[in-house]
Amino acid sequence: MFEKRFYVEGLAHASYLIGDSGQAAVIDPKRDVDDYLEAAERERLKIVAIFETHPHADFVSGHVELAARTGAPIYISHRAPATYKRSPMRDGDVVRVGSLEVRCLETPGHSPDSMSFVVCEGGAPVSVFTGDTLFVGDVGRPDLRDAEEKPTQLAQALYDSLFGKLLALPGETKVFPAHGSGSLCGRKISSAPFTTIGRERLYNWALQLKDRAEFVCAMVGNLPDRPAYFSNSVRINLAGAPALGSLPELRPLTEEELKTASAHGAVVIDTRSAPFFGAGHFPGSLSVGLGSNLFSTWAGFFVVSGKPIALVVGSPDAAQRARIELARIGYDDVIGYIEADSLTQTRQLSQLGVDELHFALKRGEAPRLLDVRTSGEYEAQHIEGSIHIPLPSVPRRLGELPKDRPLAVICGSGYRSSIAASLLRIAGFSRIQNVMGGMGAYLETQPPEWEPSDLVFIGENI
Template sequence: MIIQQFYDKGLAHGSYALIRTGKMIVVDPARDPQPYYDFASQHSADIVGVIETHPHADFVSSHLEIHETTGAVIYTSKLTGAEYPHETFDDGDVIQLNDIKLQAINTPGHSPDSICILIEDEDGKETALFTGDTLFVGDVGRPDLRESVGNITAKKEELARQMYHSTRDKLMKLPHSVIVYPAHGPGSLCGKNMSPDLQSTIGRELRENYALQLMDELQFVKILTTDQPFVPKYFGGDVMLNKKGAPGFKAGVDAVQKVANDAELEQDILVVDTRPKIDFRNGHVKGSINLQDGEKFETWLGSIIGPDEQFYLIGADDAELDKMIAKAAKIGYEKNIKAALLEPVNGFEIVPDLDLNDFVHHTEDFTIIDVRNNNETSEGLIFKSAITIPLPELRERISEIPTDKPIVVHCAAGYRSAAAVSIVGGQVTNVPVYDLGEAVMGIEASAHS
């Protein structure tokens, strides 16, 4: 038996291939199915099944494309209300993969339709568990993403109660040696306390996972519904797309129109410029948003830009542009791209340089905007006078920013502030808008020394 994890750092997403004697099943596949095809070919295996542990909110799955390409059967809970061809896979159902068994366990909590998959090896031993978004290393799935989307909706408190019983009545009773293979790792917004490790065991989680410690149901519900991270704008749309089944990855990417860098851009359509911030600062299209390539590009794209908003996509070169289109497609946003292009010739706007010494010694002369997340700012502000507006909310809350003094924007390390200063600077024109950038780290270190 071979179990292979495919891990995407950009979305902190783990998918899996399980092979036994020439047959392969894929669990929670990413948007691009090619890595699974390549792995199957390397091992001379046929892909015979795809299992969806639930309709994912944070990425688009290729389950339908794999089915249409290979004929593999898609398995998912009957509660999903799947609109694609599938076989239901719920409590008591078993997939026989030659001499090993895959058994469904209904584990509502993260979503009403969540399942886990227990693997029984050729000797009849329970050896592994694909946990989807139910159980992570050091955490369990957040319960607040299905209050208004999906085939079945439920309030977060109800789902938290269901998670309490899914963990206590089912998962925590499994042998301690069972290996846990979750669908997400650190950085995912599907939980709040994930370990850097990408797999674990039931025994380790019983010892170390805060959510599996001794507590009553009310305590558990309170803990699980408190201090969860923000919900990106695209999450609800991806749940519905995954419930329906997404179109093919390559076809979607290839359909994105590319235009010359001197093309005239429509004034009322957003521009997302993915070039490094130094290039953006030296010249960009007025009003464009500097969302640089990085490990979390997909999450920030889907947090700042709405699922129905069109945008132009700008890249540094042809290879970079292709990469960014593919990243947008991982969350289903390739359909939002009006056109893609390289650095436009009409990019005359610049971002002014901040006199850091003047700012540090006269912070009272500036309006300071802290765009970190609420859980970060609740632990303390770097500048006491700062106005806190998380980056995902900034476009909608520009009117809250006073414009009687120059504006300085900061985050924790410089990535988010580059995006934020482009958003604010595109709307505020009567005072300069500065990016504190990476300098904030030195200022924060000095404040705590």
């Protein structure tokens, strides 16, 4: 059996091409589908099936485009309220792909319409594609479709799907999930690309919770923040996203066009790194650096779905990359880009060095500190007296922050703090600084015993 994994960093999304005897299937395709077509052509395989484990919340699928380009049917749970042409599947249904037999298992829990697909060779299960139901070292969260079904009810369904169906498979069955480490669809997902049913029985933390009530309680507690775009992605996936090639060509903007777009409600995202943003940026722009794999996730936290987006970039290549990353979460309305060097009217965001911060703290003259790291990071180590507000919570907790005194924002590296600082600027905070290098640099730098005034040499002391 041919088997290839495709992985999108940042979204931590895994999709798969499997095949045998000249035929192939794609499981949970990403938005940009050319990779599957090219791989299938190289392997002399014809894509005859597209399997969707559920309508995804964290990324927009390319299933409808792939179906249009290959003629392959889309297989998804009969419970999914999809409006595109598809083949609704039920428990026990079988699809043949070459000599492979793909058996459908209804495994609700992460969503009401989750399915797993068991691949059999010679009648015996060899692998199972579990979507967001079972991960390596973790299980799916049950709250992302809470508008349709209560998380407690989905957690109960998840328990039944895991203990009653997936764990009933042979221990040697390989498990291929839709996400890896860093995905917001779980809590403690491993970075390992696959696992086995037997290994998960022994080591998966959630599968040690064999008492149903204890399991449900654990599933609905301590859930990570979810970006606002998640609900919009589900809606797009149920209808089917337009083909990526059908989107308007990304065009360069003049500064006047950018000003006009901003005045009419477009969100301006500056994709450069924090130091470049600090040195000079378009007034009112949001700093989300493209250098991080989490670019699209952070954009999805703070940009309202459906709003037009204009990009400030370091180069046209960066604009094209940002366009793809945004399209993967359903943000298609990117009206254009401007190269930062073309801007003539900019604002600066002061960058505070960690040496300066050490000295200011030593003298009792430091600005108020806002730490935007996660609760776990903050609890492990933080600067005494700092305010802690995790980055996703900043927009709704602005009232807790002082507008009448200087405020320095810190994170782990300076990336998230730049996002937060730009959000505060947009909200009207004027005395904002970004701590360069974040806590990582701060902890590595020990304050020297000398004072800055010691560096001023006079006369014969030079």
